């Protein structure tokens with residue numbers, strides 16, 4: 138059964154790793170729904186958060202192919218209920234829309250969004266939430282003339298007590314000292 | 316380092332560690348990047364490489380001029396040949412093969428060899444020149460994105476743009492190429508990095524944080540596997556190249572001899588077990604032997620030993636090993652459960668796993684089960700092999716040639732093959748006494764592999780006879796390497812099995828495409844005249860009565876030799892598992 142998975146991939150911070158990782162997806166015809174990359178909490182180690190729809194079996198094969206790349210430290214797969222995740226969406230609407238009545242302001246309050254910037258021409262609204270939520274606000278705002286809309290990739294933390302990478306690195310370190 | 320580490324207090328570990336004993340650490344001195352390349356190669360134990368010069372690699376070639384007493388360079392005739400030669404060398408010696416090429420078209424010429432090494436897990440390091448770092452990304456003359464192109468077909472690759480990175484990158488390249496599951500590494504060095512001077516010091520690499528080359532099988536898994544083995548009534552061992560790469564031939568023998576388990580081999584596992592070992596039941600897969608194929612679906616236990624259940628071995632996986640539990644011994648985690656679900660995965664080097672398993676299993680005897688393989692072998696002999704080896708038709712068969720050549724070398728030569736029918740016939744009928752005696756392109760199936768790979772194999776093992784079987788198609792794909800054979804006087808024995816067809820494709824056309832021979836017939840040049848042009852002693856056999864004398868002449872000649880044998884035009888290789896079918900549907904004719 139296909140379902141949503143979030144992959145967290147840790148790698149050395151080296152040029153070209155993103156393309157090494159994405160080609161593994163391309164080769165197996167797995168579409169990337171969203172992708173975020175940043176430095177991890179450990180110096181010199183990079184983190185990729187990738188969302189895909191796939192089967193558990195395929196995703197596990199995919200992860201082993203990713204880990205096969207020399208500069209990838211470790212990749213973990215999380216099902217929907219094993220992580221807390223968030224996305225950010227930005228909406229640009231004409232300021233006019235806010236001046237002609239309370240509807241937009243009402244939506245901002247109802248969806249716990251906030252206004253980031255307001256100029257005489259446009260207003261930028263920000264909302265954090267899951268994709269369905271930010272999409273819903275888009276659908277609601279659209280009649281008022283959204284001129285730009287953008288949604289970030291997913292960021293996620295897992296619900297495990299310890300970050301599994303830490304155990305992994307500790308074990309590695311012990312092995313090297315031996 | 317006190318970085319905010321998630322959960323843990325400190326992570327001391329560096330991204331890589333180096334060996335630090337005195338011998339492994341050279342004195343620091345000021346040299347150019349190109350000289351550093353030479354020093355790195357020497358420090359890694361390289362004494363032979365294959366290559367072709369050009370603009371972007373000229374500083375390295377210039378340095379080579381001063382190192383030629385310690386580093387031999389073989390000038391090939393095409394960069395594809397350089398990599399195949401390095402592969403041939405690596406396959407017979409177990410050492411890392413080295414290829415040296417320039418930028419642009421030279422690097423793209425090398426791509427086929429690199430891909431071949433990737434699929435066949437062959438340790439090679441390919442050094443390519445690159446345009447100056449300021450020109451990168453500008454579509455400069457002979458600039459090509461080598462790192463981008465070779466990324467999916469290398470175990471690791473890296474572009475060096477500063478001389479200071481040369482020692483580090485070379486140490487890493489050799490470490491990665493030879494450790495764990497071996498494979499090709501490409502180092503792309505810009506011209507300015509070759510010219511630049513820096514303080515050189517070399518240390519070999521000891522570990523890489525992000526890469527665990529070998530895992531060690533867990534003891535409880537070993538015990539689980541042992542109890543499956545002890546209970547099995549019809550176990551079958553499948554030997555792959557992992558046994559050869561791990562140097563675990565003795566460990567394999569000890570294991571199968573204690574358990575009495577019949578052993579079959581993949582094309583790259585060939586020669587890990589002597590041909591006449593009583594437990595050797597033959598080749599697996601599409602053109603393998605009858606017994607090991609049909610018995611796979613009767614076996615109750617399959618032991619994959621350093622092999623990867625390639626589709627040429629399994630055919631339709633849904634109808635493969637249908638009654639068997641599977642124990643998979645494998646070094647590469649990505650291979651476990653990739654094609655076949657492993658009931659007991661034993662992740663690790665078979666050199667470690669096999670003896671631990673041997674210790675836990677009870678002595679056993681499966682002679683009744685083994686008899687079933689012998690019965691299959693008798694059927695295969697009667698219906699096929701006897702006719703192949705002693706044909707009643709006037710035309711020569713590939714099988715009889717291979718069989719007699721093998722015997723002429725006392726069944727103890729290194730066999731190199733190209734790709735096609737002759738490759739299958741070669742692997743079926745050549746006989747072996749020692750390991751590392753087969754060099755063939757298994758994974759990529761690269762026509763043109765044969766001649767250059769034979770050069771590399773012979774240069775790697777000058778004391779052993781090296782026999783190449785090649786078809787008239789593949790011969791013409793890298794025919795220019797006859798020039799290398801002449802220049803270097805490499806005494807390879809070339810057996811050209813000439814059927815004036817792209818035989819393997821013609822066979823498929825005959826069997827599956829209604830005999831529609833689209834573009835498979837070859838109107839060939841006179842290979843004897845070509846041999847003459849390359850000063851290559853040669854003989855042409857068109858009649859069976861001259862075969863033995865020709866073989867004798869070849870075997871007794873000192874230098875390189877070409878024996879062209881005109882064989883049956885429309886001979887077919889059987890047995891055959893038709894594409895997409897089950898191995899149980901193997902056809903004997």
Ligand SMILES: Cc1ncc(C[n+]2csc(CCOP(=O)(O)OP(=O)(O)O)c2C)c(N)n1
Pocket residue numbers: 733734735736737738760761762763785786787788789790812814816817818819820
């Ligand atoms: C580079 C390359 N191109 C095409 C093929 C497809 N192919 C596989 S076998 C074969 C025929 C080989 O003919 P020949 O070299 O004469 O050997 P034979 O099969 O007759 O022994 C071809 C074209 C290939 N394996 N490699």
